[in-house]
Amino acid sequence: MNDLILKLVISLHSNPGVYALLLGSGVSRAAGIPTGWEIVLDLIRKIAKLEGESPEPSPETWYRQKFGEEPNYSKLLERLASTQSERNALLRSYFEPSDKDREEGRKMPTLAHKAIASLVKNGYIRIILTTNFDRLLESALEEQGISPDVISSEDSLKGAMPYIHSKCTIVKLHGDYRDTRIKNTPDEVAVYSDELNSLLDRILDEFGLIICGWSGEWDTALRNAILRCSSRRFTTFWAYKDKLTEEAKRLINYRRAETIKIEGADKFFSELLEKIEALRDMESQHPLSTPIAVATVKKYLSEERYRIRLHDFITDEIQKLCTELSSPRFDTKDETAITKEGFQKRIKQYEVLSQTLISVLTTLTYFDKGEYINYLTQAIERIAKPKYKEGYVILVNLQHYPALLILYACGITALASRHYEHLKAVLLDPMYRDNDGKHFWLEKLNVYEVFYGDVRKWVPRPNADREYTPASNYIFDVIRNPLYSYLPDEEEYKAFFDIFEYLLGLVYIDVVKLNNENNENPVWAPVGCFWWRYRHNWESSPVEEFVKYPYLLVQLGFFGRSEARFKRCRDTFNSFLQEIKR
Incomplete structure (x- = not known):
């Protein structure tokens, strides 16, 4: 990582809220938004066409000679449109997306804006x-549920909420496109009002500055405001893509700014957010946080008087993870995450965020006497609910990975502790509803759905592309550590892991395949590493030994409380396993 970006990341993380952004046209360029001057030139060309003349090679010179005045938005628009509504509509065409623009992703918030x-x-x-x-x-910002306070004119400045009380204040120094008083010509941006200068002086004095997409060349009044500020409370960071202008160099020297060469605003701000969130995750997942959380659950389970505290604690932990999973860094339209490297990175992010809740819920599964089973079902239903419903299929499906880890960890712990009610709470009870009615989450919570298609071979595991069940093998390794306290023996852990995966396939056959009258597809079920481990000695496997005695599972509600239905599912699943070829 660039050392200066690292310095900026640490500065932002350590001093939240003390840096202001200064953004120029370069930030919106990737969205296909023209610069103010480009709009002026285009408006002049439209006027010239109406006059039956060519304004080239210098539209602004043609305009001055033709009309004897400097071109500005108000005058240009007056010549092209008779009413205020028509003038506004003309300007909006430069900034608001058409249906075609939306299809092509133009004039929409970019990765930088998000x-x-x-x-x-x-x-x-x-x-x-x-x-x-x-x-x-x-x-x-509105997509994030934030309504910013926007200052875009003298009128809005006078009635603006003090920025100290605002979640976010946007100061549009040259105006808003819906107001034809926007500034763009050299004369218009040479001087600001006393009120705007006063606001700028306070901001530049009190905040650090991160500059991006601004050349510093044309905006005289803004340059002067920066040069008026003599204080250096916080560092100024200047991100630039191409060569720095002489005016920019002058401001950089004056502010003693750090310069950061970037490929573009999208990548710069996306990486900045990613690194800050990674730093935050490292702090939130302090090495002591998970053991403390586990100790807390044990304490609250020990006495009835902690019942409410336990409820609040587990609910808060579930909500924390839900909030993290809603972060834009898990955007399912992110092209950088559909490469093998990006996919593996996202897997690791999900694991880091999920580890505390996994440990909390496995502790509950192991020590609970049956009073708090509903928390397990609630956790899976909430965590599994996708935050993003559109995008790349492999990323949309991968959103279920944290819930899959919880399902595996709690299911195996339930088997180890013989808490079959808890097994039912994670394997059979979680449901979701869509337009077709209610469905079992198990339909989506299996390795073949979560790791869709060939991305199963992308799991961060050596030789994954050569293994029969790389995703199952990988999960076997991932949840080994949080289950070690309950299953310290390696062979015992392997046996319960295999039993759980077999039961998952068996229950899948029951509730998804055989219990669905509309399902005309051939019988299929997720197959774990158990089959490749025991396919030559199945009769002596721990899986076969376990399912010889299904009475307790059937009694608790699995397989419709019918041993005959259990046998039908077992026979169907085993027949399917026999048909699998290498």
Whole structure:
């Protein structure tokens, strides 16, 4: 990682809310939004066409000579449209997406806008200064449930909420495209009002500055505001893509700014968010946090008087994970995550975030006497519910990975402790509802659905592409540590893991295949590593030994409380296993 980006990450993480952003047209460029000057030139070309003349090679020179005045938005729009509504509609065409734009992803919030919105949501950024007229930032923030306070004119400045009381304040220095008073010509951006200068002076004095997408070349009043500020409370970081202008170099020297060469705003802000969240995750998952959480559950289980505390504690832990899983870094449309490296990275992120809740719920499974079973079902139903419903299929399905880990860990612990009610709570009871009615989560919570298609071979495991069941083998390793306290013997752990995967397939046959009258597909069920481990000596396997005595499972409600139905499912599953070829 670039040392300066690391320095910026640490500064932002250590000082949330003390850095302001200064964004120029380069940030919105990837969205297909034209710069203010490009719009001026295009408007001049439209006027020239109406006049039956060519404005090239210098549209602004043609305009001055033709009309004897400097081109600005108000005058240009007045020449092209008669009413205020028509003028607004003309400007909106440059900033608001058409149906075709939406299909092509243009004039929509970019990765940079979305990352900035996440930084705001998490409290790292509260002030945004921008020379842009568009509303992409506002849209990205609204997607995060944030309504920013926007200052885009003298009128809004006078009635603005003090930024100290605002979750997010956006100062649109040159106006908003829906207001035809926007500034763009050299004369218009040469001087700001006393009120705007006063606001800028306070912000530049009190906050550090992260600059991106701004050349510093044309905006005289903004340059002067930066040069007026003599304090250096926090570092200024200047991110740039191409060469720095002479004006930018002058400001950098004056502010003693750190310069960061970037490939573009999208990658810069996405990486910034990613690194900050990784740092936050490391702190939230302090080595002591999981043992303390486990000790807390044990204490609360020990006495009835802690019942309410246990409820609040487990509910809070579930909500924490749900909140983390809703983060934009798990966006299912992220192209960087559909490579093998990006996919493995996302797997690891899910594991880090899930480890405390897994340990909490396995502790509950092992020590609970049956009073708190519903928390297990509740946890799987809430964690499994996808936060993003559209995008790349492999990423949409991978959202179920944390719930799959909980299912495996608690299911195996339930078998080890002979708490079959708890096994039912994670394997059979979790349900979800869609337009077709209620369904068993088990239909989606298996390795073949979560690791869809060939990405099973992408799991971060040596020689995964050569294994029959790489995803099952990988989960075997991942949940070994949190289950060690309850299953210290390796052979015993392996046996219960295999029994659980067999039962998962057996129950899948029952509730998804044989119990679905509309299912006309051939019989299929998820197969774990148990089959490849015991296929040559199945009769002596711990799996076969376990299922010889299904009475307790049937009595608790598995297989419709019918031994005959259990036998039918077992025979069907075993026949399917025999048909599997290498």
